[in-house]
Amino acid sequence: MALLSLSVLTSPVDATALTYNVAAYEKACFYTWADIPRKKISFYFAVQSGGSFDIDVEVDGPSQKQILKLEKERQGDYVFTANEIGEYSFCFSNGMSTFAEKVVDFEISVEHEKRPAQADQKEKGQGPQAQAEAMDESLFRLSGELGRIDRMQKHFKTRENRNFSTVVSTENRIFWFSLTESALIVAMSMVQVYVVRTFFSGSRRTHV
Structure with missing residues (x-):
């Protein structure tokens, strides 16, 4: 099992x-930490190559609370609210594959929502602070x-990679089919x- 921790900073949007x-x-499994509640966590993934371009995905919150569970998915884009403070895990499982590895692109971003107090100050229009909030x-x-x-660009990249992989696979199949067909033709000719x-050799021996 591979483990990787993703640090969360304090900028308006933190993405990895x-x-x-x-x-x-x-x-x-990959992990990120939510230090305050009510943060928006965006999770995007796409299988770029390998097998049938599918993989199992699990997202768990603190205390092993399951948030998302997907089976044999090719890609997804999800947003959920981190209501609890703690560590959130994002796991990819390739247990259904016997030999093919999967190349997965994914992004985990944490967005900081506006606090109600800040929104009230913005509505009241309190001078420079309101302008800063608007900006x-x-x-x-x-x-x-x-x-x-x-x-969206990643989605197009995924489609391009899959189409390219399909073309390469088709070319390989055509090559091996042609090679097998040629070998069979040569073998049949020799037979x-x-x-x-x-x-004719048997006929000559019979007449003699």
């Missing part, structure tokens, strides 16, 4: 993107839009020549 090779029968809110929304664009030579 990784690519990991999950071997056959391996279960790889912070704009940056927060911009960060969310950039995150969505980034996930036919042997049969014809044996037939």
Whole structure:
């Protein structure tokens, strides 16, 4: 089992993107820490190559509370609220595969929601602080839009990798099929020549 801890900082949006090779029968787990409640955690994953491009996924919260469980999924994009303080685990399991490893791209991002007190101050319009809050809110929304664009690009990248893998697999199948067909044709020709030579050789011996 592979273990990797993902640190969470204090910026409005903290994200970690990784690519990991999950071997056959391996279960790889990654962890992030929520230091305050009510944080939004975004989780995106996509199987880039290997087998049928599917994998089992489990997301657990503190005290082993299960948040998400998926079986044989190719990709997903989920957002949930971290209501508890503690460690959240994101596990990929390749137990269904006997020999094929899976290449998985995933991203875990933690977004800090606005506090109600900050929202009240913004609505009251209290001078420079309200302007700072408005700018912070704009940056927060911009960060969310950039995150969505980034996930969309990853989605297209995943489709491109899968299509390329399909093309390579088809080329390999055509190559081996053609090679096998050529070998069978040569073998059949040799057998036919042997049969014809044996037939005529036997005929000459009979007449003599």
